Every structure is written in C-alpha cells, then in structure tokens.
Amino acid sequence: RGERQRLKDAFCGNFFCPQAARMRAFPENEMKAPRRRWQARGERQTSEMPVDSEGQECSKPMSTVRPAAANPGAVQSICVVGGGPAGLACCRELCESGLNVTLVQESRGLGGKLCTKFVNGKEDPTLHFDMGVQLLRPLGPLQAALQGIVEPWPAPGRLKRICCTGGWNSWSITEVSDLNSDGYVVGVPSMSAIGRHLAQQCKGLTVHVDRTAHVCGRDAGTGQWAVEWRHEEATKGQLRLRPELADAPVEMGRGTFDAVVLAFESNKVLRGCKSGYKATQPSCTPTIRRSLGGLRTSQCWNLMVAFDKELPMPWDAAFIENHRSLAWVAVDSSKPQRARVPQCFMLFSTQEWANWKQWSKREVEQALTQEFLGFLEQVLGRRPPKPCFVLSGRWGNNTETTRSGEKPSGEFPHRALGHYEGPAEAAWDVREKMGATGDWARGFSVSDAYDAGLDMAASVLRCHQDRVGGA
Secondary structure, rough: OOOHHHHHHHHHHOOOOOOOOOOOOOOOOOOOOOOOOOOOOOOOOOOOOOOOOOOOOOOOOOOOOOOOOOOOOOEEEEEOOOOOHHHHHHHHHHOOOOOOEEEOOOOOOOOOOOOEEEOOOOOOOOEEEEEOOOOOOOHHHHHHOOOOOOEOOOOOOOOOEEEEEEOOOOOOEEEEEEOOOOEEEEEEEOOOHHHEEEEOOOOOOOEEEOEEEEEEOOOOOOOOOEEEEOOOOOOHHHHHOOOHHHHHHEEEEEEEOOOEEOOOHHHHHHEOOHHHHOOOHHHHOOHHHHOOOOOOEEEEEEEEEEOOOOOOOOEEEEEEEOOOOOEEEEEEHHOOOOOOOEEEEEEEEOOOHHHHOOOHHHHHHHHHHHHHHHHHHHHHHHOOOOOOOOEEEEEEEEOOOOOOOOOOOOOHHHHOOOOOOOOOEEEOOOOOOOEEOOOOHHHOOOHHHHHHHHHHHHHHHHHHHHHHHOO
C-alpha cells in the first residue's frame, strides 16, 4: 500500500473520463420512450481463474507471483494493459516469440474502439450500434491479420460527401457527391468480432477482461513490476446502466512481470482515469511521461438513433462538411450481417460543437436528435418519424497529435482512414522496462495502432535478445 500511495502522490493528475452511455427517455410530447430490456449476462467472467485468448480457463491462478527471470534483466514475462489493436498486435508478436504474456482489458470485450453495442444484450442483436470505429481501410500488416473477419461496406455508390452552407442559426445542403468506397470494410457480424479474432492469433495469451489494471510499482531487488487487476463495486450510475453488476463480487488478481506495456489513450497514460469502478491512477515512468508530454486529445459526441420502420435512405454513410453539429451519419443497419429493423443510425458530432459548452447527456440527446431529424428532412424531402430509441455517448480521448508528427485529416471518423508509413520511434523505457503505445504513436487509424503495437513488441524483443545474448 505504501508503494501504491507513493506512485499516486508522484503521478496523480486530474482527468475527466466519460462514464458509460446511459439511456434517457424523452418526454412523451417529444419522443417515445425507448424500448429496452436488460438481462444478466451468462457469459460474464466471474471466475477466480484467468482465461486464454480462446475464452478457456488457464491453469495459473489470478493471484500469481512470478519468479525472477532465469537471465537477470531479460524480459521473459510481460503484462500488456489495453486490448485494442495496438495491445493485441503487441501481444501477438510477443507470444510468437515465446514470451509469457498477460493481457488486462478494462471493458467486457477486446478491440478497444472496435466495438459494437448491442443494447438488449448479445442474445438480441436487433438494436446495434458501432460506438467507435465506423469503417476500416486495412493497410500494412493489419490487412493480412483481418482475413476472414471483415466484409466490404459501404456498397459502391452508397458512400457520400455532403456539403452544407449556413451558420449556427440556419443551414442547408448544397452538394452531394459520391466517394470511392473501394477498400473499406467492417467487421462481421460486428466490429467487436475483430478484437476476438485478433486475440485468437495470440497463442498462449492469458487474458483478464472487465478488469481495471493498477501498476503498483517495480521491485528494486528483482526488477519486476507488480500489477493488480480488479473488478470494483459498481457506482449508482453504472448500476442504472448495468443492473446485473449489483450481484457481481468485488474481485482482485495480482502478478509480477519483467516488463509492462500501457496500450491505451495517451491522455490516460499520463493522467489516469477517474471513471467509477474503472478508476486508476497514472503509473507511467518519467521517461514515458516525457515521451508523451506534448500529445493532445480531443472530444466528440456520438448519438445512437433507431426507427421502428426502415427509411428510404439514398445512401448508407456520409461524411458531412460545414454542418454546425454533424460530422458523420451512418446507417448501421445497412452493414453486412446486421438486423435491418429497427433501422439503426450512428452519428458523430463535430469537434467544434462538442467544445461549444460542457454538454450533459440529456442535452446532447435533445439537441443532437433535433439536428439529425432536421438533416434527415432535407435528405428525404419529408419530416422523418420520431425515433424509437436514442442514446448518447462521449469520446473524450480522440487522438489529436501524434509522436510521428502526422496531422489529422478532417473530423473523426474521416481522419481514422489513413495510414502513416514513415518512421516512428516506440515509447519504450529500456531502463525501467515499461512502454506505452497506441494509434497516437504513429497516426490516427486502426492500421496505425496495429503498426504501433508491432513497433512496441520489436522494442521489447530487442531488450530481451540483448540481455539473453549478453548473459
């Protein structure tokens, strides 16, 4: 406890992390209350045993204390915190090289922002929304890694660029043009399937999901890092979203490792997270802190909207320019292997609109829904019906600046479709054996994040080979 308090005092910072999305029913005179049901999730991991990449229990108990490496200073065991594309790419390379790799992921699934939200649970996939990444253009090593788990989307002629004119008080659509959709894909049957697919390529990987990792400190004698992973008691706000958490026990596991990789948003690496039972203090070393010190993130809001009946949309997805609040609209129900009705839409706000004020979720759902309905009226030529479901969410850590110097191209998700092919130096503290990685190490896309994870794995393996070779 003394070591954890020392780290807390040394690295503590203030950071606002968005809470999980909450459903709010609109007043009856504005919108029908969404239909929603929650069920206890039978697949929830509450075992005292870790699971491997196939979802099977491993023989190693959660409260494992690992012995020191056979070659002092060599990296034999490593804990990767964060199960997004960067973390999974890093795990794959390290597993293939024979290292003992443990992955800790704070959410219930792997993939990071490659996530599909099934509002009524996975047993009822009718209400489905891609919360983060909207579509991919796999390039570099990621292209081969995704074989068999993605399909093309949107269809030719169904991806548009919509230009608007006007100001905050009034606007209108002035131009609609086709965009080339060649090479764009989505995960099937959902975006979340991509994370599971990548994890299955990590042979021998030990995975702890729905657990928040706490890097406690490094033992001066053995040189090993102590890491705890916990599932804490849920807050009142989280219980409103996931009532099944009321019966979930508080759990904790622990391990010691030769090295640690922090594979998540740069802002959280530097400042930690203060989000309910997933709260954690920052734990990066001073070297990592200096490496990431100049990086910035931004925020945007998303909105999930569904209609009881299918609307005659002339396109499946559109990048929107010069609108006062909307940057992206996608018909998620048009994606392959998705339910068509209810017709599900995913919207992303502009960064300017998100920064205009400190929005509450209720305000976002009220204001952005009205903006969307007005936009649909111009697209369809008639007023659309009232939605049957509305839910907002906030992305508070979108990559804005990178270590490579790559610049963003447009709003999210447009900026997340490129690929940085230049040189990039991994944020690896060779003395303390800690690294940090994410898309921000190279660019803004899933391909960039995957490449960044491979870069980090290469740095770890160089350290391992140098120590073994010099033993």
